Amino acid sequence: MRFLGYSKQTLLRAVLFFLLVYSAAHAFCFFNLTFANQSVILNSNNGFGERIASGQYLQGIYFRLRGGLASPFFIGLLSGCCLLGACLLLGDTLGLHEPLWICSLIFCVVLHPALLTLHVNELIFSDATSMAILLLAAGIWMSLRRGRIRLLCIPLLTVSLALEPVHLPLMVVILLLRVLREVQRDTLNPAHLGFSLLMCLLAVPLYFAGLMFFSRHFAIEIEAALQNPLSVSQGLLGPFVDYLHQASFYPRLAFLLRLALLAAALVCFAARTRPGRRLPSLLAVVLVIAALYIPPFRSRYHVTLTYNAMAVDLLLLMLFALSFPTVLPWQRIAAATVLCTLGTGFVVFANQLYLKINLEYSSTLSLYTRILDRLESTPGYVPGSTPVAIMGDPSRCPVILHRTDFVHLDVIEGAKPDLILTDENQTVWYLWAILGYPANLVSEFEKDQILASSEYERMEIFPRTGCCRFIGDKLVVRISE
Amino acid sequence: MLTHNENKNRFALLALSVFSFTVMAYGYRYLSTAFCGDAALISQQGEELYQVSLGRFLQPVYWQIRGHIIAPFLVGLFSTAFNVLSCWLISRILQIRRTISLILLGGLVSVNEVFTVSNITYLPWTDVYSLSLLLMCAGVYCFFRFRFGFLASTVLFTAGLALYQSYLSAASTLFILAFLVRLLSGTKPREIWMQGLLAVGVLAASLFLYKFALAAVLDLMHIEASWEYNGVARVNDLTPEKFLSLLPSAYTMPLLFHFSPGGRQVIYSHYALIPRPVNWLLLILCAFLLLRRLRGMKPGGILTAGFLILVLPFSMNFIMIIASGTVNGLMIYAYFLPYLFPLMLWDHDETPRLLTLSAVSLPVLCLVLLINIWCANTLTLKRDLEFQSTLSIMSRVLERAEDLEGYVPGETPVLIDGILNATRMTMERKGYETIRQMQGAWYTVSAAYESAMNWYLMHILGERMNLVPYRQRQKVLDTLDVSALEAYPSEKCVRIIDGYLVLKI
Numbered sequence: 012m013r014f015l016g017y018s019k020q021t022l023l024r025a026v027l028f029f030l031l032v033y034s035a036a037h038a039f040c041f042f043n044l045t046f047a048n049q050s051v052i053l054n055s056n057n058g059f060g061e062r063i064a065s066g067q068y069l070q071g072i073y074f075r076l077r078g079g080l081a082s083p084f085f086i087g088l089l090s091g092c093c094l095l096g097a098c099l100l101l102g103d104t105l106g107l108h109e110p111l112w113i114c115s116l117i118f119c120v121v122l123h124p125a126l127l128t129l130h131v132n133e134l135i136f137s138d139a140t141s142m143a144i145l146l147l148a149a150g151i152w153m154s155l156r157r158g159r160i161r162l163l164c165i166p167l168l169t170v171s172l173a174l175e176p177v178h179l180p181l182m183v184v185i186l187l188l189r190v191l192r193e194v195q196r197d198t199l200n201p202a203h204l205g206f207s208l209l210m211c212l213l214a215v216p217l218y219f220a221g222l223m224f225f226s227r228h229f230a231i232e233i234e235a236a237l238q239n240p241l242s243v244s245q246g247l248l249g250p251f252v253d254y255l256h257q258a259s260f261y262p263r264l265a266f267l268l269r270l271a272l273l274a275a276a277l278v279c280f281a282a283r284t285r286p287g288r289r290l291p292s293l294l295a296v297v298l299v300i301a302a303l304y305i306p307p308f309r310s311r312y313h314v315t316l317t318y319n320a321m322a323v324d325l326l327l328l329m330l331f332a333l334s335f336p337t338v339l340p341w342q343r344i345a346a347a348t349v350l351c352t353l354g355t356g357f358v359v360f361a362n363q364l365y366l367k368i369n370l371e372y373s374s375t376l377s378l379y380t381r382i383l384d385r386l387e388s389t390p391g392y393v394p395g396s397t398p399v400a401i402m403g404d405p406s407r408c409p410v411i412l413h414r415t416d417f418v419h420l421d422v423i424e425g426a427k428p429d430l431i432l433t434d435e436n437q438t439v440w441y442l443w444a445i446l447g448y449p450a451n452l453v454s455e456f457e458k459d460q461i462l463a464s465s466e467y468e469r470m471e472i473f474p475r476t477g478c479c480r481f482i483g484d485k486l487v488v489r490i491s492e
Numbered sequence: 493m494l495t496h497n498e499n500k501n502r503f504a505l506l507a508l509s510v511f512s513f514t515v516m517a518y519g520y521r522y523l524s525t526a527f528c529g530d531a532a533l534i535s536q537q538g539e540e541l542y543q544v545s546l547g548r549f550l551q552p553v554y555w556q557i558r559g560h561i562i563a564p565f566l567v568g569l570f571s572t573a574f575n576v577l578s579c580w581l582i583s584r585i586l587q588i589r590r591t592i593s594l595i596l597l598g599g600l601v602s603v604n605e606v607f608t609v610s611n612i613t614y615l616p617w618t619d620v621y622s623l624s625l626l627l628m629c630a631g632v633y634c635f636f637r638f639r640f641g642f643l644a645s646t647v648l649f650t651a652g653l654a655l656y657q658s659y660l661s662a663a664s665t666l667f668i669l670a671f672l673v674r675l676l677s678g679t680k681p682r683e684i685w686m687q688g689l690l691a692v693g694v695l696a697a698s699l700f701l702y703k704f705a706l707a708a709v710l711d712l713m714h715i716e717a718s719w720e721y722n723g724v725a726r727v728n729d730l731t732p733e734k735f736l737s738l739l740p741s742a743y744t745m746p747l748l749f750h751f752s753p754g755g756r757q758v759i760y761s762h763y764a765l766i767p768r769p770v771n772w773l774l775l776i777l778c779a780f781l782l783l784r785r786l787r788g789m790k791p792g793g794i795l796t797a798g799f800l801i802l803v804l805p806f807s808m809n810f811i812m813i814i815a816s817g818t819v820n821g822l823m824i825y826a827y828f829l830p831y832l833f834p835l836m837l838w839d840h841d842e843t844p845r846l847l848t849l850s851a852v853s854l855p856v857l858c859l860v861l862l863i864n865i866w867c868a869n870t871l872t873l874k875r876d877l878e879f880q881s882t883l884s885i886m887s888r889v890l891e892r893a894e895d896l897e898g899y900v901p902g903e904t905p906v907l908i909d910g911i912l913n914a915t916r917m918t919m920e921r922k923g924y925e926t927i928r929q930m931q932g933a934w935y936t937v938s939a940a941y942e943s944a945m946n947w948y949l950m951h952i953l954g955e956r957m958n959l960v961p962y963r964q965r966q967k968v969l970d971t972l973d974v975s976a977l978e979a980y981p982s983e984k985c986v987r988i989i990d991g992y993l994v995l996k997i
Contacts (some may be wrong), residue, residue, distance in 0.1 A: 041563040042523040172954035260559055362563035369525050374954040380887040410901045412956040429954055474894030
């Protein structure tokens with residue numbers, strides 16, 4: 012019995028391998044309070060308007076279905092199921108049915124900085140991205156079926172883009188890798204594949220139509236990055252440089268190993284391709300490389316920290332898989348050694364990062380306990396009724412130490428701050444959603460008024476005496492410059 | 493001879509067993525941040541030379557792989573991986589084959605008092621201990637497996653010593669158990685004696701090799717060996733008189749630890765966990781089964797077996813003599829290896845009657861594991877609660893310090909007088925009486941002593957404080973007039989004296 016082209020044994024191995032690497036790298040995040048940065052809003056439904064503005068207009072609906080509030084463990088569970096499904100579908104699409112190749116694909120997806128970035132910055136939204144990856148893989152897989160059922164790929168890919176539009180370049184790369192595989196196997200059917208490609212690309216205008224509808228219906232302005240996708244540029248060697256510099260605890264060793272893999276993949280592919288197939292194969296590879304430069308529609312983070320950066324890994328994986336249709340035991344051992352070294356580097360890195368976030372959670376709790384103590388010990392303050400303004404960037408508060416021992420983790424966006432709050436506006440969510448403190452916080456307009464006042468300028472900064480006082484009827488605490 | 497597939501299945505079973513028992517006992521610990529005591533030193537950057545001065549010169553090398561940050565889940569992952577390999581090697585050394593034996597072996601090797609004590613208070617070293625154990629097991633395995641394996645054993649034991657010295661006792665205990673298995677399986681006593689002498693030689697050679705390697709490393713790094721209670725400098729003080737004076741206690745300590753009703757506290761600052769009747773039951777069972785197995789043997793065999801049983805307690809604790817009499821809850825891993833003996837007897841029994849009788853030990857061993865799992869979880873809960881309460885206390889204490897006129901965070905030098913564990917703001921929680929006597933378990937807060945307090949403020953709270961290093965704290969305090977200060981929560985608990993912010997807790 013086979014499932015998606017995998018034998019029962021391969022499928023079992025793939026699932027076990029997924030569980031092993033997924034839990035080794037990310038379990039600590041799912042079992043602890045690792046809410047940081049955007050996640051401090053806690054309720055995913057709160058960012059509905061912002062999601063539409065950034066082009067992820069179906070995320071709001073997804074979170075209504077999932078439930079706005081979700082524990083890290085539940086998010087991890089959903090995310091894990093989606094990523095496992097995506098890996099199996101992608102593996103089938105690219106013909107990676109050999110245990111080594113499907114495990115390598117799982118390795119690329121699970122141990123990728125994109126997932127780390129998501130967990131560190133937007134944990135509460137991360138399962139939507141995983142769902143988008145699953146739908147993307149399902150859409151491409153469906154487009155390659157025969158019969159009318161393949162039309163289902165259009166809604167699947169549209170929904171995938173509407174959940175996370177940044178993955179369009181990845182979609183094109185996967186389709187071109189399929190072309191490469193068919194060229195190598197002499198099974199290329201230009202009409203069939205061309206039609207599949209066309210249907211997949213049909214999802215793009217549909218996605219934009221949906222975006223227009225949502226933005227007009229909810230009267231929300233679309234983000235500039237989405238209106239002008241060509242603004243993102245990576246440079247000629249960008250994708251390859253990003254591939255070589257992925258997050259690892261052993262950056263130099265990982266760099267050298269990745270460089271060796273890149274060279275080995277190209278040499279093996281060139282040496283093992285039959286002379287008659289060399290030109291079309293080369294053309295297909297060039298097309299895949301060209302697709303790496305397609306700018307994403309939206310990029311909140313650097314492109315290295317999105318799943319698009321996985322495209323080079325997929326290309327190399329495909330070149331290896333095509334070069335070695337049958338894997339010898341020594342080749343398996345060599346591959347396992349390389350994967351194990353790279354994987355260990357990533358797992359160490361990820362666990363250190365999650366620990367840092369967890370420690371920052373404790374630091375933030377302690378800092379805000381002291382700030383609230385100042386508020387509460389000010390005569391005239393009535394919790395929940397007196398208007399309160401907590402002014403200043405919490406991460407620049409003078410009592411907070413920069414954790415220099417964790418400085419090597421800064422390659423991941425969101426790892427740099429020393430508190431879980433990265434800007435002033437997150438204070439409100441932290442107090443309400445996480446501390447559950449009934450602070451009557453003033454509006455942004457009122458904060459601007461306070462900022463412009465001369466009394467505020469004369470105020471001391473926390474923790475000095477005089478950092479907390481009434482300006483008019485508002486109780487103001489100044490926590491940084 | 494087992495086939496490749498049988499070997500693979502046995503390894504998978506052992507891995508599953510170690511993983512399951514580890515998750516049951518320590519899963520909660522590895523997935524939480526309940527740092528306490530020495531574990532509050534979350535980053536070990538800058539601690540390399542200190543570890544070398546303690547004689548553990550391979551620890552900094554290992555940190556290059558594991559990282560100097562103590563991420564609990566990572567420590568758990570590495571430790572579990574090493575324990576799986578150790579179990580695999582032990583199963584080969586002791587020739588354990590039955591499924592139930594393999595499952596219990598996984599549990600007994602990876603879940604015990606030493607790992608519990610380490611996980612709750614000394615987390616940064618849990619995986620180091622596991623790696624040291626693995627190297628010792630690999631040494632014993634090579635000794636029996638290869639013709640010139642004793643050479644590799646010497647090197648592996650030396651490496652194990654350079655990670656954590658006391659696991660050499662685990663190697664010697666494994667040797668004794670392995671010789672017993674071989675004797676019961678029909679190996680000639682003469683061969684056992686020859687191999688035994690060679691094993692003693694290997695253990696001694698590894699100690700000498702370690703001594704020379706350590707001297708070379710200390711010389712290369714221009715540092716002195718530590719004279720602290722766990723340092724290696726005192727080893728040189730071992731005279732023949734001292735050796736003889738320590739010999740009786742080194743021999744009797746494991747026996748008292750396991751069997752004496754009044755001997756629960758034979759080891760300083762650590763109470764034994766497993767109830768004495770359980771140990772007595774296992775002892776009686778093992779003695780009976782062993783006598784039945786020896787009945788048909790020649791006198792030479794009986795004498796050899798008797799000798800091996802006699803030296804077993806010494807092999808578990810001989811490191812105590814080398815450590816000049818020091819023993820603590822982290823040094824006694826070998827004390828728990830004899831729990832494998834009933835397992836071995838059951839596994840090697842072919843007689844139906846004896847097999848039924850020896851099977852009685854299996855539920856008893858399950859009970860041992862159950863007690864360990866309960867203890868590990870309860871202590872982790874205690875630590876987790878203490879971590880929360882320390883956060884609360886420290887926030888209140890810091891608030892007092894920061895509110896003081898003239899205090900500049902990160903600039904004003906800060907002195908903390910006293911330790912949190914001894915203040916009126918903490919209390920011993922009810923319900924932990926049975927386990928609070930285990931090493932480190934009696935702390936009531938995460939920052940339980942001077943150094944831990946500094947580590948807590950720096951690494952856990954991430955507080956920008958110019959703390960006076962804890963080694964200079966008392967010296968500076970002696971020069972200041974702190975008589976006007978009263979302990980926290982008094983109003984007079986904090987003052988700026990001669991430019992120092994002094995906080996009395």
